[in-house]
Amino acid sequence: MSEADGIMRLRQPISVTYNWSAGPNATSHLNGLLEGTLIGKRCPGCSLVYFPPRNGVCPKCARILGDDVVVGPRGTITTFCVVNVPFLGQKIKLPYVAAQILLDGADISMQHLIQECEATDVRIGMRVEPVWKDRSEWGPSLENIAHFRPTGEPDRDMGVEAGAS
Amino acid sequence: MADLCAVVGVGQTKHASCRADVSIAGLVREAVDRALADANIGIDDVDAIVIGKAPDPLEGVAMPELWLADALAAHGKPVFRVHTAGSVGGSTAIVAAQHVMAGIHGTVLTIGFEKQSDGNAMWALSVPIPFGMPVHAGAGGYFSPIVRGYIKRSGAPSHIGAMVAVKDRTNACKNPYAHLHEPDWTLEKALESPMMWDPIRFVETCPSSDGAMALVLMSEERADKHPGPKAWVHATAMRSEPTAFAGREQVSPRAGEMCAEDLWRKGGITNPAKEIDVAEIYVPFAWFEPMWLENLGFAPRNEGWRWVEDGVTDIGGSLPINPSGGVMSTNPIGASGMLRFGEAAMQVMGKAGEHQIDGARKAVGHAYGGGSQFFAMWLVSSGKP
Numbered sequence: 001m002s003e004a005d006g007i008m009r010l011r012q013p014i015s016v017t018y019n020w021s022a023g024p025n026a027t028s029h030l031n032g033l034l035e036g037t038l039i040g041k042r043c044p045g046c047s048l049v050y051f052p053p054r055n056g057v058c059p060k061c062a063r064i065l066g067d068d069v070v071v072g073p074r075g076t077i078t079t080f081c082v083v084n085v086p087f088l089g090q091k092i093k094l095p096y097v098a099a100q101i102l103l104d105g106a107d108i109s110m111q112h113l114i115q116e117c118e119a120t121d122v123r124i125g126m127r128v129e130p131v132w133k134d135r136s137e138w139g140p141s142l143e144n145i146a147h148f149r150p151t152g153e154p155d156r157d158m159g160v161e162a163g164a165s
Numbered sequence: 166m167a168d169l170c171a172v173v174g175v176g177q178t179k180h181a182s183c184r185a186d187v188s189i190a191g192l193v194r195e196a197v198d199r200a201l202a203d204a205n206i207g208i209d210d211v212d213a214i215v216i217g218k219a220p221d222p223l224e225g226v227a228m229p230e231l232w233l234a235d236a237l238a239a240h241g242k243p244v245f246r247v248h249t250a251g252s253v254g255g256s257t258a259i260v261a262a263q264h265v266m267a268g269i270h271g272t273v274l275t276i277g278f279e280k281q282s283d284g285n286a287m288w289a290l291s292v293p294i295p296f297g298m299p300v301h302a303g304a305g306g307y308f309s310p311i312v313r314g315y316i317k318r319s320g321a322p323s324h325i326g327a328m329v330a331v332k333d334r335t336n337a338c339k340n341p342y343a344h345l346h347e348p349d350w351t352l353e354k355a356l357e358s359p360m361m362w363d364p365i366r367f368v369e370t371c372p373s374s375d376g377a378m379a380l381v382l383m384s385e386e387r388a389d390k391h392p393g394p395k396a397w398v399h400a401t402a403m404r405s406e407p408t409a410f411a412g413r414e415q416v417s418p419r420a421g422e423m424c425a426e427d428l429w430r431k432g433g434i435t436n437p438a439k440e441i442d443v444a445e446i447y448v449p450f451a452w453f454e455p456m457w458l459e460n461l462g463f464a465p466r467n468e469g470w471r472w473v474e475d476g477v478t479d480i481g482g483s484l485p486i487n488p489s490g491g492v493m494s495t496n497p498i499g500a501s502g503m504l505r506f507g508e509a510a511m512q513v514m515g516k517a518g519e520h521q522i523d524g525a526r527k528a529v530g531h532a533y534g535g536g537s538q539f540f541a542m543w544l545v546s547s548g549k550p
Binding site: 008009012014020026030033046048049050052058059060078079080081082083084085092095096098099100107108110111112113119124140141142143145 | 185186225295296297298299300303305306309310311313314317359360361362363407409410411412413
């Protein structure tokens, strides 16, 4: 059977709008972003600091996360990807570097954009700092940070942490 | 003590980037009819149905297992749906086998499917995280930094991924059901393939496929009376871990190592590389072959890439990996894990045709999903445990 025989396929786009309940843990983190402060949470069990504290629970020991901890703003690249492929909803010019950044004082990396250097110069262990957008553009989002850029400090030896979370 | 379970029938669709000739129901039924014919039973002989697929947003059909009940002749029978992301084809087969091993059902039909052309998996897997930075770029963007971590840790040369890709694409030419039939790949040509998610080249990524796989499982009592070759299930194992936690080893996740250790222990395997004749492992990006060789305990840490380079995992090597062409040649996501499990069964049943490994007696099927966080494995053999 071919298309000429009748309707074999129909295009039917669907979209979904959600509400997202932040909960108390993510709320302090998101309020911090409104003030330009990077706030994570410390696990009272294993003392590790999560940023962002999305789930409110330590994924390692399942305790409810405890005190707020200010992290960063500088950090170290643990691993990265050079993205050359366009995809639906792409907001960033290609090619770009998406890096896992371990913020100072945090125990888990987060993904963000690296700019102000060539993609070929990005390295595991490279020290980076955030470049914030104009305050008038801020909302409760990590998008308040336009990107991270190299600080020029010596690289940090990531050892076995290279490629780890 | 659990009962024994055997695979007595295997059936898969012709996989393609777009099976516009069939609906999802038609696709699933094609695999089911082949599995039933292979087992030489009718659809009325099935006691229960266990079906699996990856996230519903991939095709935009919510709860397809309910809709598919008609096409599966499920009236009056129990139907279960399993979901563990990309590993679902494996975990679905395991849930089906457990129904048999628990003595609840004598004959169970299990199916994994995905019709990627009905939706957009890359979009469905790149939903922006609320209040995060939208730098996420599909599965390749997620896994490429992990591959970079492996390359740095192991000191692997940059051509290893391309070698795996060429091997799998060449193997797929021996598999009439495989999606990609591309006989002309050479290492030189593969190395010229564009970098998509550096360090992952285009040729080192899996295709997007429509396809389904179905298996017929029987209890020992029924299988003993059933003529034809069988794949006896010697061991199954599943493990999971969170996507992200502090200090997580992403290159070789602990859940994968634990799952493999459990599989070898249950199956009485002390030297996997020596005792396993062939393995079908879930390799959606070529670099995952050496990474999983190490995670599974086949190769020592940081040595998996040497096995690739030395041809150990070729069809003529001592541990052939993915003689079917694997996920690198066929990726209907929800079926991909069951294709690995089913292809492993086909090997020990002697039904793998041109990609048959001579004398294969023990084979492993492996699947993983999510952010390398859900693992499912089984060990099958031509003989009873």
